[in-house]
Amino acid sequence: MADITIIENAADERIAEWLEQELARALAATDGPVTITVPGGSTPFPIIAKLLEADLDWSRLVVWPGDDRIVPEDHEASNTGKLRAMFEPAGAEVVTLTIMEQVPHFDLAWLGMGADGHIASLFPNTDPKLDEPRSIVRLTPDPLPPEAPFDRISLTLPAILDSDTIAFVIRGEDKRAVFDEAAGGKSDLPVARLLAGATQPVICFT
Ligand SMILES: O=C1O[C@H](COP(=O)(O)O)[C@@H](O)[C@H](O)[C@H]1O
Numbered sequence: 118m119a120d121i122t123i124i125e126n127a128a129d130e131r132i133a134e135w136l137e138q139e140l141a142r143a144l145a146a147t148d149g150p151v152t153i154t155v156p157g158g159s160t161p162f163p164i165i166a167k168l169l170e171a172d173l174d175w176s177r178l179v180v181w182p183g184d185d186r187i188v189p190e191d192h193e194a195s196n197t198g199k200l201r202a203m204f205e206p207a208g209a210e211v212v213t214l215t216i217m218e219q220v221p222h223f224d225l226a227w228l229g230m231g232a233d234g235h236i237a238s239l240f241p242n243t244d245p246k247l248d249e250p251r252s253i254v255r256l257t258p259d260p261l262p263p264e265a266p267f268d269r270i271s272l273t274l275p276a277i278l279d280s281d282t283i284a285f286v287i288r289g290e291d292k293r294a295v296f297d298e299a300a301g302g303k304s305d306l307p308v309a310r311l312l313a314g315a316t317q318p319v320i321c322f323t
Contacts, residue, residue, distance in 0.1 A: 118300075119283075119312045119315035122319070122321070123321045124321070124322045125323050126323060132164050132167075135284075135320070136227070136284075137173065139224075139284075140168075144173060144174055151177055151178055152222070152223050153179070153223055153224055153225040153227060154180075154181040154182070154183045154223050154277065155180055155181070155183060155200065156184070156227060156228050157182060157183070157186075157229070158196070160229050160286050162199060164286065165200075165204070166203065169203060169204070169207050175207040175208040175209045176208040180204050180209055180210065181221075181272070182197045182200055182211070182212070183226070183236075183237040183272050184272065185197050185238070185270050186267035186269055187267055194265050194267060197211065197213060214272075215253070215270070216255060220272065220276045220279070222279050223279065223280035223281070224282075225280060225281065225283075226283045226284070227286075228277070228311075229287075230296060230308050231262065232289070232291045232295060233262075233295075234295050234309065235306075235308075236308050236311055237272050238258065238271035239273070240259070240307065241306055241307060242258065242259040243258070243307075245274050245310060246274065247275065247310060247313070252275065253273065254271055255271075256271060257269070274311055277311060278314050278316075281317055282319075282320070283311075283317060283319045284319075284320045285319070285322065286323075295308065
């Protein structure tokens with residue numbers, strides 16, 4: 118079972134500071150690129166806005182959306198479009214998630230979670246597996262989430278787990294209960310399957 122550290126009631130500034138430290142450490146450890154995957158939805162963007170105030174060598178950061186909705190990048194539901202609009206002016210690269218991409222090892226895998234226990238776009242109905250041979254898959258959530266009722270593209274569990282550290286931001290009591298059950302091995306939701314396969318440190322900001 119994963120080694121999970123929970124940081125309670127973390128404000129966006131606190132999470133951005135932690136991300137800055139992680140990125141600074143990774144950048145200092147190499148002359149090459151530092152590669153992270155980040156979530157979409159709504160939770161991460163105010164945190165990313167704070168993070169981008171940091172004085173880092175953004176030109177060496179490669180950002181992979183962990184998932185996206187199958188919509189044009191200028192659609193309001195596009196995770197990639199929002200990430201590109203934020204990270205690219207700072208000098209970072211934002212990858213377009215397609216099933217043709219070769220997914221690298223991530224210095225950091227940052228995840229959100231839905232109240233249904235989905236992570237990235239690995240929804241419960243899609244039965245994500247730890248031994249999935251593909252790194253990126255296209256999926257249809259069922260039921261379609263009303264806030265973003267679109268087909269999806271997503272990193273798979275093995276692709277997310279190929280990372281040095283996993284960080285979650287889980288806001289709200291309903292999500293927290295789902296996360297705690299998963300962390301305790303008491304559910305079989307996608308988040309529980311990921312945690313069951315995690316051998317790296319996991320930090321969860323609530
Ligand atoms: O649809 C999605 O939802 C999850 C959770 O989003 P949140 O706004 O409730 O935190 C997100 O992690 C995922 O990337 C996104 O596509």
